[in-house]
Amino acid sequence: MGPHAYGPNVIGPLACDPKVFGSRAGDTKLTGPHAYDPNVIGPHARDPKVIGSHAGDTKVIGPHAYGPNVIGPLACDLNVIGSGAGDPNVIGRSRVTLKCLGRTRATQN
Secondary structure: OOOOOEOOOOOOOOEOOOOOOOOOOOOOOOOOOOOOOOOOEOOOOOOOOOEOOOOOOOOOEOOOOOOOOOOOOOOOOOOOEOOOOOOOOOOOOOOOOOOOEOOOOOOOO
């Protein structure tokens, strides 16, 4: 339990059960940055098919990318390309509309 927790199938140190709560914990349904899936290979990866750091969804390209339902900074939609990109429903900084590039365009409320 605690930070830097990984899913049971993650390769690397600090591995733990996906139900662990906290920063960088293992289950995909956790809220917050650095959430992991139990089948991810590599640090800071979220989706089970993503390889790399801070990767979010299987279709996300770029660092610090998360799934569309993540709450926190640098969250993004699965179709967004770029760091810190996010869909209109993401709460946090660096939000952009779907399919936008980069981290400068804000969502329109």
